[in-house]
Amino acid sequence: MSELTAKEVTSRRQRRRERARQQQADEGGVPLRLLGVKRRTVFFLTALCIVFTIYTLIPIVWVIVNATKTQYNILTTFGFWFAHPFSLVSNFRALFNNVDGVGVYFRWFLNTLLYAGVGGIGATVFATLAGYGFSRFRFRGSRSAFMFVIAALLVPVTAISYPLYLIYARAGLINSAWGMILPSLVTPVGVYLMRTFIDASVPQELIDAARVDGAGEIKIFRRLALPLMGPGFVTVLLLNVVAVWNNYFLPMIIFSENSRFPLTVGMGVWASHAAQSGDQNIYPLLVTGGLVTIVPLAALFWFVQRRWNGGLLVGSLAN
Amino acid sequence: MARISAQGLTKVYADGTVGLRDFSLEIEEGEFVTLVGPSGCGKTTALRMIAGLEEITSGTLKIGDRVVNDVAPLERDVAMVFQNYALYPHLTVAENIGFPLEMRNVPKAERRAKVEEAARVLGLEGYLSRKPRNLSGGQRQRVAMGRAIVRRPAVFLMDEPLSNLDAKLRVQMRAEVQRIQRQLGVATLYVTHDQTEAVTMGDRVVVMRDGALQQNGTPHELYEHPVNMFVGAFIGSPAMNLYRGEIVRADGQLELHIGSQSLELPPELVARSPRLAAYAGRSLIVGIRPEQLSLPDPGNPPRSKRLAALTADAELVEDLGNELFVHFRLGVPRLSENAVAATAGASDESVEADAGVARVAPRSRVRSGDRVTFDVVVDGLYFFDEDTGAVVGGRSSSRRGSTDNQIVAEANE
Numbered sequence: 001m002s003e004l005t006a007k008e009v010t011s012r013r014q015r016r017r018e019r020a021r022q023q024q025a026d027e028g029g030v031p032l033r034l035l036g037v038k039r040r041t042v043f044f045l046t047a048l049c050i051v052f053t054i055y056t057l058i059p060i061v062w063v064i065v066n067a068t069k070t071q072y073n074i075l076t077t078f079g080f081w082f083a084h085p086f087s088l089v090s091n092f093r094a095l096f097n098n099v100d101g102v103g104v105y106f107r108w109f110l111n112t113l114l115y116a117g118v119g120g121i122g123a124t125v126f127a128t129l130a131g132y133g134f135s136r137f138r139f140r141g142s143r144s145a146f147m148f149v150i151a152a153l154l155v156p157v158t159a160i161s162y163p164l165y166l167i168y169a170r171a172g173l174i175n176s177a178w179g180m181i182l183p184s185l186v187t188p189v190g191v192y193l194m195r196t197f198i199d200a201s202v203p204q205e206l207i208d209a210a211r212v213d214g215a216g217e218i219k220i221f222r223r224l225a226l227p228l229m230g231p232g233f234v235t236v237l238l239l240n241v242v243a244v245w246n247n248y249f250l251p252m253i254i255f256s257e258n259s260r261f262p263l264t265v266g267m268g269v270w271a272s273h274a275a276q277s278g279d280q281n282i283y284p285l286l287v288t289g290g291l292v293t294i295v296p297l298a299a300l301f302w303f304v305q306r307r308w309n310g311g312l313l314v315g316s317l318a319n
Numbered sequence: 320m321a322r323i324s325a326q327g328l329t330k331v332y333a334d335g336t337v338g339l340r341d342f343s344l345e346i347e348e349g350e351f352v353t354l355v356g357p358s359g360c361g362k363t364t365a366l367r368m369i370a371g372l373e374e375i376t377s378g379t380l381k382i383g384d385r386v387v388n389d390v391a392p393l394e395r396d397v398a399m400v401f402q403n404y405a406l407y408p409h410l411t412v413a414e415n416i417g418f419p420l421e422m423r424n425v426p427k428a429e430r431r432a433k434v435e436e437a438a439r440v441l442g443l444e445g446y447l448s449r450k451p452r453n454l455s456g457g458q459r460q461r462v463a464m465g466r467a468i469v470r471r472p473a474v475f476l477m478d479e480p481l482s483n484l485d486a487k488l489r490v491q492m493r494a495e496v497q498r499i500q501r502q503l504g505v506a507t508l509y510v511t512h513d514q515t516e517a518v519t520m521g522d523r524v525v526v527m528r529d530g531a532l533q534q535n536g537t538p539h540e541l542y543e544h545p546v547n548m549f550v551g552a553f554i555g556s557p558a559m560n561l562y563r564g565e566i567v568r569a570d571g572q573l574e575l576h577i578g579s580q581s582l583e584l585p586p587e588l589v590a591r592s593p594r595l596a597a598y599a600g601r602s603l604i605v606g607i608r609p610e611q612l613s614l615p616d617p618g619n620p621p622r623s624k625r626l627a628a629l630t631a632d633a634e635l636v637e638d639l640g641n642e643l644f645v646h647f648r649l650g651v652p653r654l655s656e657n658a659v660a661a662t663a664g665a666s667d668e669s670v671e672a673d674a675g676v677a678r679v680a681p682r683s684r685v686r687s688g689d690r691v692t693f694d695v696v697v698d699g700l701y702f703f704d705e706d707t708g709a710v711v712g713g714r715s716s717s718r719r720g721s722t723d724n725q726i727v728a729e730a731n732e
Contacts, residue, residue: 208372209405212476213466214393214422227409315451315459316408318483 060294067091067288074283091288099282102273103258105289108266112245113296114177115262119184120241127187127236131194132225136207146195152188157249165253179254180262184244190236197232198225203317228312234304241300263293321383321396321473322348323369323506328378330364330530338364340530342378346474349504351497353521355511356553361530362510366476369508371395382473393422398467399476403483404459406451406466412438413447416465423470437469440499457488468499475500475507481516493520514554518542526550546710548604548703552656557609557644559701560675561654564605566598575700577605578651582627588698592712595702603711604654606701609644612677612693614685627697633689634674642681646674647691 033039065081066074068088077083095105134146157164164183165174173179202225210220226233248264255261258269267289274282323346330338339361346352354362367373369380371392380387387395398419407415413434414421420430438444441461451459460480467475480496481489497520500507511517517524518538526533526541526549534541534550545551552559565576566584573584573595589595612629631647653675677693685691702712 203405205401205403205405206407208367208370209399209401209466210407210418210422211372211392212370212397212399213419215418216393216422219422224407311452313408315454316406317403318456318459 063287063291063294067284067291069284069287071281071283074287087284088288091284092292094281094285095289095292099270099285100273100277102269103261103266105263105266105285105292107259108261108263109292111177111260112262112264112293115180115184115247115251116241116244119181119244120237122181122185123187123190123240123244124233124237126185127190127194127240128226128229128233130191131196131198132202132221132229134191134195135198136202136204136225149188149191153192161249161253164250168254174254175257175260176254177260180244180247180251183250184240184247187236187240187243190240193236193239194229194232197235198229201232201312202228203313205317230312231308231310234307238300238304242297245297263289267293321506322346323474323508324379324381325365325369326379326381328365328368328380329376330361330368330373331376337530338373339368342530342532344525344532344535346506346508348506351500351507351509351520351522352525353509353511353517353523354525354527355514355517356527356533358512360527362512362527363478364530365527366399366478366508366510369474370397370399370476396473397476398470398472398474400463400467400478400480402479404451404463406459406462408451411448411450412443412454412462412465415451415462416443416447416469419466419470425470433469434465437465440468440502441465441495456484457492460484460492464496464499468503471503472505475503475505475509477507477509479511480509482511482513489516496520515556518554524554526553528553543714544710545701548606548701548708548710549656551606551701551703551710555608557676557678558656559606559608560677561656561703562605562607562649562651562675563602563654563705565602566595566600568599573599575605575697577629578649580629580649582629582695582697582700585697588700588713592702595712598702598711601705603705604703604708606703606713607675607695608699608701609676609678611696611699612645612679613696614645614677614679614683614691615694627695628692629695630690630692631675633685633687633691635687636685638681640681643679643683643685645677645679645683645685645691647677647693648674 062079066079068086068091069077069083070085070087073083073085095109098104130149134142134149168174168179173182206224206228207220210224215223245262246264247262248268251260251262251265252268255265258266261269267286270282270286270289274286323344325342325344328342329340332338342361342365344352344365354365356362364373368375369382371387371390375388378388382395382397407418410418413431416437417430417434420433425433434447435444438447441464443458443461443465446454446458451462454462460483463480467477477496481492484492493516496509509517509520511520518541521538523536524538524541525535528549534546536544538554541550541554545554548561552561562577567574567576567581572586573589575582575584584595629649631649633645633647635646637644637646653673655673679685679693698714700713701710703709704711
């Protein structure tokens, strides 16, 4: 039995390797030496990349290391090595506590999950529908409507925060989850990206073929366009979720109850509270909380990157 | 299955461009009609309008007895094969072929049977579970065909379906497509820019140019009796040689002058082409089919008085084994089929730098660089109006008759 599983595992691994090779071939991977790049240049560029990687990873390493320390150790020991006592578990546990009455980390975490989940997925769905419409249908005003969307890219949220607040106050959206979710559903960038992506990845010929084959527009979208939009969809999904996840300004305006805060605002409040009160326990919480904040996004990224496979159209169209 | 009837179809785009002008065509049940013309002539537009992928600006389109101008493609019961196949890349061959059935909610078991049937006809049985990416060009083309034949549509529309195949496969698939079409007996409109494909495949050939139908007839009719210079030059390979000539009346007879050479026009020809006399003293365009030029066989002097001579410089001789193509210069520029002032505008551009082509017997003694004297079958010449390009006389003015066949027989001797 176990032998069989082992065999299965190897064959799966082989298949994966095979697929990677296939993908490289599809993408026309050419060894660098055939491009006439000098060995030294390659070495130099590689070194540069490594340096940049280290630079990028240092803060994350720091967060991981210091999430295991007490406040005293965070402030006094070497930042890139562990120290006694190992307090990751107690730090983690403290995330469930209402620190100094300011708020509970996991409450905020769930809020963020809700806002980013509903907002991010919803925004992606709308962006996909709108992008498809703009890309594949010509209707009266379609051009100017799209220009309008592009123009919306140019307006910073900060500029409209005050009118937004006034509208929210009227609409009763202050301190409501909808206040956070509704504006997150609209992403000009997402619409723009989806349109551009669909232009390139869902050929009109295929849509024409499906129409002649008897498919209605909704079936064409679901059965044909959507599978081809995969990479674009997950990219926009990732961008949207991250945008809502990291959104600080909007929740800061609309939420005054700390039970509604997302992580960004909650931890911001913690940080200023720590700075003012000199509270002994808040720094480890900020660090550990920061670490926990990264996890869902990293997981999402891992989930999404598997779908960034190119060459979906290979074999569909001649030339 | 049904007949298609297009009456005065016109397509005007939003920017005012006319894609198709007053296009009328009837396709009978089971008939195979090819639509041929240079790129941009409106043939694909016509096809897409019949498919329902382009709106019809004006005119009437009927499939069967139903006017379908405003009917969505999915309700027109047409099947189309696209030039670049347009396969669904994420679906298997079986799913691709079965797609039109799936969209019509055909039960799964029936669908599978029909897909297998179509795959059998096309020789795709072993590939049903593959994705398009893992197929060769020829197989992809078959899948595109399969998607069209899996249900029995009223009409097949094919938009240059073979143009992406290599030459050998193309010839092979031509026969295949014809076989399948005969077998299914579905009215078919087949678009191509390749006149050879058009004449070899079509029961009837429709020649188009600049969004307008030029001529509609059997391949033979088009070849023998082109209505204008464009059709004359477009149908036939190598193409008809076109030169500017002048009709001169001398001693009560008409003569044709091409450059400094002159050919006597036999009275029968003149009698057959009454309009020709009106061109006396004027220039017109002469069309000479490559096979109407021959090189005299030394042991076998010309018997017919109809044979006249044209002297030219052989620039290049292509030996095809069973015949020779002699590329020659006549001393006057050869014209292209677009040389009609009414459409071409700038006449300078319409003058082709190409040499003329003669198709002569394989044993003719001719080498590149030789000065040669061709025998010309004067009866087989075509005459076109210089301004309109319309045929004014010559061979094509005699519509099907014994004289015509006689000439053909002689030309082939």
